[in-house]
Amino acid sequence: MTTVALEPALTADEAVGQLYAAHWRRLVRLSILLVHDQGLAEEIVQDAFVALHGRWSRLRAPEAAAAYLRQTVVNRSRSALRHRKVVDRYVASQRLPDVGPDAGAGVEAEARRDAVFAALRGLPRRQREVIALRYYLDLSEADIAETLGISTGAVKSHASRGSAALRERLAEQLEDLR
Incomplete structure (x- = not known):
């Protein structure tokens, strides 16, 4: 991930x-991979930036802000998934009809992408x-950890499995x- 060298005298707005x-x-791409919804992913990332801005004066290491943002996005994506499970259980309990697949879902490229997301x-x-984090953001094992x-050992193990x-x-x- 590209690092941004922040000057120490920057205001929160500038930084x-x-x-x-x-x-x-x-x-946003990271969050999409985790929550499978572009609109929600954009909202999660926007909220992460808003939270960083609000905490900027209390940030001990401004150079670690990118890592803080990644961690915030992962955590907020997890929260969104937990919320989605609660909503899905509620919807299922209300016995609402299923919504069918999109009409254009037969396109081969889209089917392959859907297969990758389903496998993920x-x-x-x-x-x-x-x-x-590894293959879509190209982060190192240390950054992922x-x-x-x-630990980096756990990262290696999870990546391999x-x-x-x-x-x-x-x-x-x-x-x-096929």
Whole structure:
């Protein structure tokens, strides 16, 4: 992930503005991979930047702001998923009819993308987060460990197991598409 060298004399507006310009798009992509909803992902990232701006004066290490943002986005994405589960249980208890798939879902490229997202969703949470941070944000093992608050050994383990499970699931799902 690109690091932004922040000058110590920057105001919160200026510093967060620079971080926003440098990291917005990648953070949104990360959140999309976790919550599978672009609108929600954009809202999560926007809220993370608002929270950073509000806490800027209390930030001990402004150079770590990008890592703080990544961790905030991951945590808020987790919260959104927990909320979604509660809503889904409520909706299921109300016995609302299922909404069918989009009419354009038959396009092969979209079907492959959907297969990848479905395979990612099927992974355990930690494996999914490590895979998203590693392969979609291209973070190092140390950055992933810092973002998720786990050891680098755990990152390696989750990445290895997640990649193997993802390969297996994708092979099955892509075979079904043929």
